[in-house]
Amino acid sequence: MPAKAAMPTKPSFAPVIENQDAKGRFIFVCEHASNHLPQPWGDLGLTGDQQAAHIAWDPGALGLARGLAQRLDGVLIHAPVSRLIYDCNRAPDQGGAMPASSEVHDIPGNSGINSAERLARTEAIYLPWAAGLHNLIARRLALGLQPVLVTIHTFTPVYFGKKRQVELGIIHDADRSLSVAVLTAAQKQTRLNTQLNAPYSAADGVTHTLRLHGVPYGLPNVMLEFRNDLLSSPQAEQAMADQLAPVLNMGLAEIQKQAKAS
Amino acid sequence: MPAKAAMPTKPSFAPVIENQDAKGRFIFVCEHASNHLPQPWGDLGLTGDQQAAHIAWDPGALGLARGLAQRLDGVLIHAPVSRLIYDCNRAPDQGGAMPASSEVHDIPGNSGINSAERLARTEAIYLPWAAGLHNLIARRLALGLQPVLVTIHTFTPVYFGKKRQVELGIIHDADRSLSVAVLTAAQKQTRLNTQLNAPYSAADGVTHTLRLHGVPYGLPNVMLEFRNDLLSSPQAEQAMADQLAPVLNMGLAEIQKQAKAS
Numbered sequence A, B: 001m002p003a004k005a006a007m008p009t010k011p012s013f014a015p016v017i018e019n020q021d022a023k024g025r026f027i028f029v030c031e032h033a034s035n036h037l038p039q040p041w042g043d044l045g046l047t048g049d050q051q052a053a054h055i056a057w058d059p060g061a062l063g064l065a066r067g068l069a070q071r072l073d074g075v076l077i078h079a080p081v082s083r084l085i086y087d088c089n090r091a092p093d094q095g096g097a098m099p100a101s102s103e104v105h106d107i108p109g110n111s112g113i114n115s116a117e118r119l120a121r122t123e124a125i126y127l128p129w130a131a132g133l134h135n136l137i138a139r140r141l142a143l144g145l146q147p148v149l150v151t152i153h154t155f156t157p158v159y160f161g162k163k164r165q166v167e168l169g170i171i172h173d174a175d176r177s178l179s180v181a182v183l184t185a186a187q188k189q190t191r192l193n194t195q196l197n198a199p200y201s202a203a204d205g206v207t208h209t210l211r212l213h214g215v216p217y218g219l220p221n222v223m224l225e226f227r228n229d230l231l232s233s234p235q236a237e238q239a240m241a242d243q244l245a246p247v248l249n250m251g252l253a254e255i256q257k258q259a260k261a262s
Helices: A048-052 A061-072 A115-142 A177-189 A208-217 A234-261 B048-052 B061-072 B115-142 B177-189 B208-217 B234-261
Strands: A016-018 A026-030 A075-078 A148-155 A168-171 A194-196 A221-227 B016-018 B026-030 B075-078 B148-155 B168-171 B194-196 B221-227
Touching: A026 A061, A026 A115, A061 A075, A061 A148, A061 A234, A075 A115, A115 A208, A115 B115, A148 A208, A168 A177, A177 A194, A177 A221, A177 A234, A208 A221, A208 B208, A221 A234, B026 B061, B026 B115, B061 B075, B061 B148, B061 B234, B075 B115, B115 B208, B148 B208, B168 B177, B177 B194, B177 B221, B177 B234, B208 B221, B221 B234
Parallel strands: A026 A075, A026 A148, A148 A221, A168 A194, B026 B075, B026 B148, B148 B221, B168 B194
Antiparallel strands: A016 A075, A168 A221, B016 B075, B168 B221
């Protein structure tokens, strides 16, 4: 931690919620929207290039999620702090919540952190995040709005020196129904190289949000992973939102049809 | 709702947490600890006898849970409001969250409630409850305390006119490991008529707390249901805690042994 940081007693970083009163069913979630590295933690010893890289956030995810929320009259919730301080898609006892390394990069400020520091980051970032998302879902359940949970992520085109061919990964946790329906729709409606459970799957520990906030309430849920070179400008983000909005509507319509038939 | 009730704009009922800094692994949960019927809802049109009956709360559960928390150096969290206003073991879109009837009793104050009222009760009771329990678990995960979730309930000996033989029901959700281990220990250590998934099971929608707070974090978890005629006095509650504390320790030791062996 940088010596200049004066530690306030209780920092707290609430999630940002946009279009809260949306009438549509979709809730878009961006755990890795921001590469902001606020005090009292600061830059964690990273260079400017590292702070701008995919290890600190999911470039393009927020713009795309915002575009989808606008097109589908959905809610958007996103975290205001870099995943390197606390990764809101990880539980407090998972190493990846405050990773000591990411891909080929060491994170000096996360090396050997003790349990008091783990607790402080959990209280400052994860608890308000989890409460914000939970309350959003619970309120919409109470109102009969039948929420659908979609988490929006991006991944780097080159990982550990290897090129990735997949362009859109569709990842599920215990309930695969919406994922399979969205996969089918994406393969029909777009030319994207779309794959199920790529470049990761639930076995890699990446479905914490779906598992904690979607599955227990029986919400239709899916995690979408976009290769970030396809979202390298605001124009590209909006073009992708144009492509994906009808795909999500088709996927949801398909599982509604299946539910009626069963 | 009684005419005398003046509706405050934002009532809020936080859960009660006891022994918060406990060093043991057990978190005891009592969603139905209280038959308190506070304003602005009041008595929901129920008689005094109905307010004292099992439909409003789980008689004996709080005293027993408190006794277990003391013996096992566990945390205790309990809801301060009757389940008839909001049942904290139900999601906001489940009918049982604000039931219009319970066993043979109509609940007049819960008849035909609209979505604004569902939202108001969810915000006043369920959201602070869920945040309190979630934060308790997340903090202990951050500290490496490996929490174990045990929900404590009681049931009436006569239901819809029929006598129940089971004295201790052990109920699981997706992860049955701790339930089976506790069942084995109870059958070995006590003379209680102990049964798995009786008098209810997850299929009846009674495992919401386990499903929302235990399963997603991979916590060992179990729901215990005691016949309430066995807990008819503070002495009986303490005697039951004396019996059950070693049973829970044995069950936990067994799954730790299994985890090491696998």
